Amino acid sequence: MRKPCCDKEGTNKGAWTKQEDQKLIDYIRAHGEGCWRTLPKAAGLHRCGKSCRLRWINYLRPDIKRGNFSEDEEDLIIKLHALLGNRWALIAGRLPGRTDNEVKNYWNSHLRRKLISVGIDPNNHRMNQSLPRPQNRCLSSPSTSSESLSAPSKPSKTVGEDDQLSDAATCVENEALGLHGLNLDLTMAVPSSSSSIEKKKQQSAELKTREVVENDGVPTLLLFR
DNA sequence: AACGCGTGCAACCGCCTTATT
DNA sequence: TAATAAGGCGGTTGCACGCGT
Known part of the structure; x- marks a missing residue:
């Protein structure tokens, strides 16, 4: 039986707030993309590590091009x-x-x-x-x-x-x-x-x-x- | 103005792959 | 070599929003 990727208890789900985004950005700017599993705790986020990774990769990364596709x-x-x-x-x-x-x-x-x-x-x-x-x-x-x-x-x-x-x-x-x-x-x-x-x-x-x-x-x- | 419907997108879930022990 | 942990990926869901009636 596989362990869940993170402790579901006490983790936030759903849309990210600006505060959460900022915490994640600040943490990654300071420490880089390290271990996603431990990142949430270290960054003071009540989120699953996978969720943090996804949020960063799909939305917060500075090199993301947004807007219409050419x-x-x-x-x-x-x-x-x-x-x-x-x-x-x-x-x-x-x-x-x-x-x-x-x-x-x-x-x-x-x-x-x-x-x-x-x-x-x-x-x-x-x-x-x-x-x-x-x-x-x-x-x-x-x-x-x-x-x-x-x-x-x-x-x-x-x-x-x-x-x-x-x-x-x-x-x-x-x-x-x-x-x-x-x-x-x-x-x-x-x-x-x-x-x-x-x-x-x-x-x-x-x-x-x-x-x-x-x-x-x-x-x-x-x-x- | 209110309602229903369709669409777009962010986020989650579960499986697979890779790395480590 | 097997077991386990962690990362990564694709499928899917759910919600907000816009539009038509």
């Missing part, structure tokens, strides 16, 4: 989703200042609908056969541009993930020839505030990608190298 960002999210499925953290890693939660929310609230509206199944990035195939397929400006996003089966972490990835990669690879001006060089960008944590993340991403390449047996795009 068309370029939209395009990139869609293409990366075609390649990677619901790996929001990896996708967000390609969008400086954006968090996985933000990307995930944006996908679920905007982009999914957008894809559906142009006749593309957001789960597999294939054209919905019941709908007429549009001539122009740019998703951020559907009426003007073109590209095809056929791709993977249902994004799933457990079943057929490699197949999905290779399938998606192959499709996008095929299309990539027609991707005018889109930067699909997926080298991990290390933020200026890079730390050992970021380096670890990068290494982890590299590892995962290599797994795909090695396990697949099918030539796929080599990402994050």
Whole structure:
């Protein structure tokens, strides 16, 4: 039986107050992102460590870019989703200042609908056969541009993930020839505030990608190298 | 003005992965 | 090598807000 991540008794839940935010910011400014489990107590917060981490990463971090997503960002999210499925953290890693939660929310609230509206199944990035195939397929400006996003089966972490990835990669690879001006060089960008944590993340991403390449047996795009 | 409905987003939950002992 | 702790991730929920009726 797994222990809960924190003592549920006596911890606040729900929306963060300004005072709590300030305590968290002050503490991290003074001590850095240390051990999340002990941070709440040290910072004088009645919160679960996970909750503190989430609040910091998704909202309080100084390098977070807030506001609307640009068309370029939209395009990139869609293409990366075609390649990677619901790996929001990896996708967000390609969008400086954006968090996985933000990307995930944006996908679920905007982009999914957008894809559906142009006749593309957001789960597999294939054209919905019941709908007429549009001539122009740019998703951020559907009426003007073109590209095809056929791709993977249902994004799933457990079943057929490699197949999905290779399938998606192959499709996008095929299309990539027609991707005018889109930067699909997926080298991990290390933020200026890079730390050992970021380096670890990068290494982890590299590892995962290599797994795909090695396990697949099918030539796929080599990402994050 | 009041109500219902849909949407967007912050936050939580539970599982998985990684590190440590 | 196994057990445990901690971090990280994706799915989901719940609430606030805006809009239409």
